[in-house]
Amino acid sequence: MSPNPPLADLARARLSGALIAVGRGDRAALAEVYALTSAKLFGICLRICRDRDDAEDVLQAVYVKVWQRAGRFDPARASPITWLATIARNSAIDRLRATPVRNAAPIEAAQQVPDERPLADSVIEEAEQQHRVHLCMSELEARARAAISAAFFGGATYAQLAEREAVPLGTMKTWIRRGLLQLRACLGRD
Missing domain, CATH: 1.10.10.10 (Winged helix-like DNA-binding domain superfamily/Winged helix DNA-binding domain)
Structure with missing residues (x-):
């Protein structure tokens, strides 16, 4: 192994260490996890929810779950970003499932829709x-x-x-x- 580990390995180690510290109840470590990952996790939430407000709500819930579950994080089983992305993905999907589907009008209602084009x-x-x-x-x-x-x-x-x-x-x-x-x-x- 080279004496200077690649930057990706350093970033992974830093994030893993921060998650382990969050598991011990370190609030500053949670702020560091947020700073390192919020943009990526927000992107995941937004891609799934397709609504900015919903994605922001889901992201907040994600970090609550991270705070509650960080003690279960095992760097030997998953990379920290994979673990966090899984929480974000599942939370966003849960949000979609909890959102009621709007009922569509029957096809006959289309006849009543006015044509906005000029005569x-x-x-x-x-x-x-x-x-x-x-x-x-x-x-x-x-x-x-x-x-x-x-x-x-x-x-x-x-x-x-x-x-x-x-x-x-x-x-x-x-x-x-x-x-x-x-x-x-x-x-x-x-």
Whole structure:
């Protein structure tokens, strides 16, 4: 055997020693076990429970069980992380089994569920409106079209646009106001 044991062996020995100390009632050792293993055990609980709140509750119960059962831990029979993971896994499964299963509605109830999609005539009307907006936007002067698009579709402020175009803020507001008036007139035509 090499004079310097691998880190994994050192970690296993440290965790085993902490569990043995927990078995003797050492609270500081329980805090060390928690610090060394809580992330891994929480991952196990979360994967099984699929709900963060439930997984947190299960994890708390796991460490209560560790406190109560650490005296039974035998490092010759199992690695400490395997022993802890088994407690976490079984506790999470027990939690799932204790949770009542929600009753599903009969298949006939599906007929009563409304279809949230818009009606076809609404979709067609909206598409026509979008087409008109695009046509009217294309009729605007290039700088007004770009400013309106950036302000109303891109979320840019008038001040940002004025700075971007290197014009006074009042000029940018005028471009946009005139463009919106032209857009309104265009959209109002039949």
